[in-house]
Amino acid sequence: MKIGYRSLYVTAGVFVCLLISFSACLTASAVAPSSAFYHKFEPPTLPPVITLFENTPLYSDQDESVDPWATLTPQDVETVEAEKDWYIPPQSGDPGKRWIMIKTTWLGKMWIYLDYDRIGTVKPADTNIALIWPAALYSEPLKDALTDVVLSQQTVHCNAIFFTPNGSSAYRIETSWLGDQWLVNPNYILLDMEILNREMTLPTETLRMEDWDAAHRMQSPSEAHFIPSQTVFALEKTVNGEYYVRAGDGSTFWINPAYAQPVGAKEINETIELNKNTLVHLVPTASHPIFGSLTPQKVKAFQQWDAPDGNRWFRIHSWNGDLWILPDN
Known part of the structure; x- marks a missing residue:
């Protein structure tokens, strides 16, 4: 509601009504934000299965000061629930561990106290990964398990992937001298090579x-x-x-075969009249890159290529190099 200078001349009763209405609108906006700007936060789902990478104590309650009932060896365990806000990354002063309740076959439901970065699941994989940049190796899929080995650019075989609720991933790869090692959130890789x-x-x-x-x-x-x-x-x-x-x-x-001069292009010597702005392509077989456009004019073409879709492309000499155009498209 817009209130201009003329509002000064309304009667007191009407003015009060306007204020009440305006206040009600503000209150309603504060209570029920527009759906265009408001999105309800949905916390990540606790993984149904968690992979344990080391011997892990079992507790009957969320209290690490008491003696554990037993210790689990590295294995996959089925989860039941977790402490409140378990999914929030560790902050300053946070011990960085979270309580997770799991099922056991002989003690029933028990608690484990797990590092936040260890909450995740290892799933088998069979794929090749190209390392575009050098990549450090880790003995476990954790930042604190960094080794002093760095792989040069190469393609490696991945046999498992560690998935975490926060969206990060680690890849277990095979090496000929260290056995299985991990890439933890590696930069600049190509999957499924x-x-x-x-x-x-x-x-x-x-x-x-x-x-x-x-x-x-x-x-x-x-x-x-x-x-x-x-x-x-x-x-x-x-x-x-x-x-x-x-x-x-x-x-x-x-x-990339798409970035090549087309097969079947023939030599010509023709003048092509452009009736409107025409995009200039590096090659006619790929939509990009495009290097600007030509305004309506006459141009000399030295090659012609008829595409399978029926379009006729022309290659021209331009101030920007030898490029392709599709007139009147």
Whole structure:
């Protein structure tokens, strides 16, 4: 409700009514916030099963000062409930441990006092992980289990994943000299890599990428480095279709068949009239990257490619390099 200067001339009774109505609106807003701005907090669910990584004492109550009834060896245990606010990360002065009630086969329901970071479940996995950056190894899926070993960029096999309610993950990998070790919240990894180890023919000029996602980060055509048609040795493939390959000279890099000059393009020498602003593409087989647009004008095209969807693309010489356009699209 908007109250302007004219409100000064209303009668006292009406003025009081306005104030009461305005106050009621404010009270209602405070009690029942708009659903567009208010979201009820939903705490994470306690995992139905928790994996114990070390010998863990059992207590009949939430009191660590008394002697435990027994000790569990490392194993998976079924949970029942947890102390209030168990899911809140440790703060300053917090011991960092949480009480979790579990089921046992011989003592019934008992309590364990578990480090917050140990509340989670290990599930088997069978996947390959590419380490794009060097990664430290951990003896357990915990920050305080850091070893002095750091793996260089490589692809490793993962046989289990540790899931926690707060959303963090750790990956158990196989090493030839230390056995199973863990990657804890590793930076810059690629999951579910497919091992290929086979020859791969690149039928046309293909974009060479130093990183798997270089095409997505390209700012100008001058950053594009196309290599000629050749046969490379494909080592691995990501779930999105990028390949890590080795060329004949031994160099390794990334390619994506979508970022290549199209097969079947033919040489032409035509003038194309653009009737409206036209986007400029690096290649016609990928929606990105796009390097601006051309205003309505006439341009010279030296290549033409008819796409399977019926669209006719043209390659032109521009001040920004040799690029592709789709007129009147």
